Amino acid sequence: MSQSTKESDRRDILADINYFAADGTTRQPGVFKKPVHGVRSEYARLMTIRNIRSIVDDFQINVNGFQFVRLPTKERDVTDVELVKNEYYQELSDTVKSITGASTVHVFNHVLRQTTDAPSGHPHVDYCGVPELLEGTKQEIPLPPHISKLYGTSSRFCYVNTWRPLKTLNRDPLALADATTVPDSDYQLRARKFPSGIESGNYIMSHGSDVEQHRWYYMPGMSPDDMVVFKGYDTKQDLPGWRCPHTAIVLERTEHLPPRESIECRATNQRCYGKTNLNFSSKPVVIVIDCVKAYHDPKSQLYAPEPFDIALKSIIRLIEKCREVGIPVIYSSMVYESPAAGGKGYTEKLPSVLCCYDTGNLFREFAEGVEPTTNEVVVLKQYSSSSLARA
DSSP states (O other): OOBOOTTTTTSOEEEEEOOBOOSOOOBOTTTOOOOOTTSOOTTOEEEEEEEOGGGGGGOOHHHHSEEEEEOOOOOOOOSOHHHIIIIIHHHHHHHHHHHHOOSEEEEEEEEEEOTTOOOOOSOEESSOOOHHHHHHHHHHSOOOHHHHTHHHHOSEEEEEEEEEESSOOOSSOEEEEOGGGSOGGGEEEEEEEOTTSOEEEEEEEBOOOSSOOOOEEEOTTOOTTEEEEEEEEESOOSSGGGSOOEEEOOOTTOTTSOOOOEEEEEEEEEEOOSSSOOOOOSSOOEEEESOBHHHHOTTSTTOOHHHHHHHHHHHHHHHHHHHHHTOOEEEEEEOBOOGGGSGGGGGGSSHHHHGGGBTTOGGGSBOTTOOOOTTSEEEEESSTTOOTTTO
16 A cells, blocks of 8 residues: 555655566466456565656656656547547647657557456566567557558657546556666566467566665656556667666555556557668768768859858868778769750759750869868769759
């Protein structure tokens, strides 16, 4: 049970966290028993649960594993499944993109917990990082083909949850652990098997240290416009926030209050850069794109004095430094040779301007100070907006 005061909305509290033994063993299906919310388990510890309201802006999802956001105040009908999928999912997708930087967010399910649904009684993470078990998760999550194929083409993907109450929260709030305070040894593996037979897994939490180490947080009086977004898994694991332990906690002297009601959604996020997943090279290279006289000669219609001249000076200094230290420099430019080559037709847009890229036109030569040496690579393109991969 938790210990609180009449000013619990402004103070930290103490509450039981139903931990598991820190023994490093995998809990197998059929053997694992979930602790009951509100019932103290064998390895439970009375932990400080900190009020996050005054410091909410100090927490970021990629660092701490969770982040609170404030949604616009409006009525949201969560009882109409189609309305939730068509409108609420889109709102969540936009919100998650804004705080994670993901280029694609797909919400794949939601859970509506109302009066008869007991909250989770133990600290856990919804997924795990064991590769073979993670593959089971991927297979079991129902994703449309255009989303599931992003697993193999994205530079990064992660699973996130969003959680918010449907009414002002006065009972059984959600508590989240700051991932920076949880050592790897406290993530215990729980093996799972879906009804389909596919094997997967997630993490349940222990607290191996005798001294209180995990720092738990909650938001007192959380309103329907308050939402927390937290990580279940992330392929980018250089920061602790790639996973976030969470659990419901019991507030003392709230048993007479109506049960909490909430909606939790799960989503997969992808960070995409083009259509292929390219690995980084072990050596740097500098690419100078289309730095030609057409942009730097006052006689050219494409000339823009101040911004182009400032950029040219910086480019020249960069090239000189690269040559000094041995970093390769690659150059690109355009050349419109003939309609058969494709590029000549492009000049029909602005014939009096883009003719500067015709073969023999002096404006298509490299600007003074950035002329390639005989040992440097030059890539000629048929379209000014084409990438080097397409040139």
